[in-house]
Amino acid sequence: MATVAQNLLSIKKDLPIHVKLIAVSKFHEAPVILETYNVGQRIFGESKAQELQQKHNQLPKDIEWHFIGHLQTNKIKYIAPFISLIHSIDSFKLLEAVNKEAVKNNRIIPCLLQLHIAEEETKFGLSFEECWELLSSNEIKELGNVSINGLMGMATNTDDNEQIQKEYRQLKQFFAEVKKEFFANDDKFAELSMGMSDDYPIAIEEGSTMVRVGSKIFGERVYQ
Numbered sequence: 001m002a003t004v005a006q007n008l009l010s011i012k013k014d015l016p017i018h019v020k021l022i023a024v025s026k027f028h029e030a031p032v033i034l035e036t037y038n039v040g041q042r043i044f045g046e047s048k049a050q051e052l053q054q055k056h057n058q059l060p061k062d063i064e065w066h067f068i069g070h071l072q073t074n075k076i077k078y079i080a081p082f083i084s085l086i087h088s089i090d091s092f093k094l095l096e097a098v099n100k101e102a103v104k105n106n107r108i109i110p111c112l113l114q115l116h117i118a119e120e121e122t123k124f125g126l127s128f129e130e131c132w133e134l135l136s137s138n139e140i141k142e143l144g145n146v147s148i149n150g151l152m153g154m155a156t157n158t159d160d161n162e163q164i165q166k167e168y169r170q171l172k173q174f175f176a177e178v179k180k181e182f183f184a185n186d187d188k189f190a191e192l193s194m195g196m197s198d199d200y201p202i203a204i205e206e207g208s209t210m211v212r213v214g215s216k217i218f219g220e221r222v223y224q
């Protein structure tokens with residue numbers, strides 16, 4: 001069986017140069033994360049704030065930690081001092097709360113807005129309309145300690161590749177419209193986080209700049 005380091009390297013060697021690999025290490029312990037760190041991986045994604053805080057304490061300080069899961073406002077404080085990117089902003093309230101913690105830590109926290117593009121009801125995220133409204137609001141201009149660097153989305157969990165492609169294509173299209181309307185002069189708005197273990201090649205074809213790959217590197221997760 002391939003090691004996690006071998007899995008990582010074989011995924012990485014096929015990625016276009018402009019696509020960043022976020023190794024999704026949720027539910028995996030520090031030693032196995034280190035195996036991929038030792039072959040050069042520096043960006044890791046986690047979906048639980050306290051688990052992320054612990055791993056940040058245990059692991060080398062040059063790791064760039066990304067938060068990819070549903071974030072509760074009362075948990076932001078655990079990650080605010082060090083988080084490199086929050087992929088999952090799905091309300092103004094959450095963005096405002098992140099801004100507040102960023103002020104306390106005297107830093108600017110980079111964020112992506114999460115769009116609901118899948119057919120499933122269960123996945124979090126803003127609709128295109130809600131996202132547009134949020135970006136049009138006056139309130140957002142007052143949040144000086146968050147930086148909106150792009151968009152994130154998860155496709156429907158299906159074997160139908162055309163469906164997945166359609167959803168990612170719509171998100172890319174929306175990204176282009178948002179860029180033009182709200183961020184034409186802002187180089188930081190450049191990231192499109194799309195693609196997981198089962199669908200990242202499609203996401204890359206559709207314009208992804210960040211893929212979030214977990215089980216294809218670390219094996220199937222054992223949920224506790």
Ligand SMILES: *Cc1c(COP(=O)(O)O)cnc(C)c1O
Pocket residue numbers: 024026047068069154195196197198212213214215216
């Ligand atoms: C868990 C998770 C991933 C990784 O999923 P895999 O299918 O294991 O690659 C990617 N994105 C988000 C938001 C996740 O929660």
